[in-house]
């Protein structure tokens with residue numbers, strides 16, 4: 001169990017919004033066996049925003065991210081309390097079909113993980129298994145749209161069938177994984193340190209892509225890079241020891257954090 005005083009509401013700086021949240025998380029706690037990894041966290045995710053989870057190692061950022069698409073479902077000894085509402089229904093309600101729920105999310109991992117197959121197949125796979133595309137010509141067009149959307153088309157168009165996804169550079173592989181996620185048309189992209197294992201130039205391209213994708217997706221990104229959070233995020237959520245201590249517009253949190261621990265973390269006093 002976490003050794004600290006009971007949680008209280010996070011410092012929340014509200015932002016004016018013209019649309020209701022896509023996701024509303026309330027009093028969410030998660031236990032791995034006896035160990036509590038999240039302690040009554042709460043936040044909203046709005047359409048067309050990039051929300052960054054920041055905080056020291058082991059504070060629960062990835063655990064929180066995985067709750068949103070029910071990725072913990074298959075993990076033994078995980079217990080979740082609280083609620084995550086999407087379309088006015090709790091995503092853990094018995095009426096929710098987990099595969100259908102999961103399809104509303106694209107997942108991008110820290111280490112690019114393309115399939116050992118052609119660039120084309122990497123993208124076509126998602127659309128095919130979800131039955132989105134019926135004919136080959138439609139699939140060709142769909143693969144092109146996804147690769148263009150992921151800012152990768154010009155670099156791979158001459159070797160769609162002949163090049164393996166795994167033969168691309170690290171940065172290209174990460175954009176291919178994003179194209180693969182886009183192929184089944186998710187509403188929300190969940191990114192767990194998407195630039196954590198690629199070089200600075202590749203990082204800049206992925207960050208540029210995230211800002212572009214925000215036009216038609218919401219993105220929740222876990223990052224260890226304060227500079228990255230500041231460059232891409234509309235809002236940041238600061239986690240500490242399983243609690244969400246502060247959430248607000250990026251510039252406000254970085255320039256005038258309201259929780260003293262947020263300030264210490266941003267000033268590099270721990271992490």
Ligand SMILES: Nc1ncnc2c1ncn2[C@@H]1O[C@H](COP(=O)(O)OP(=O)(O)OP(=O)(O)O)[C@@H](O)[C@H]1O
Pocket residue numbers: 032035037055056057058059060061062063064075
């Ligand atoms: N499958 C698991 N079983 C048991 N404990 C786990 C499991 N996954 C994570 N934890 C623990 O839960 C806590 C939160 O981990 P989590 O990976 O969510 O943190 P994080 O903030 O994303 O860390 P990092 O920044 O290092 O990736 C940590 O103490 C971690 O050791």
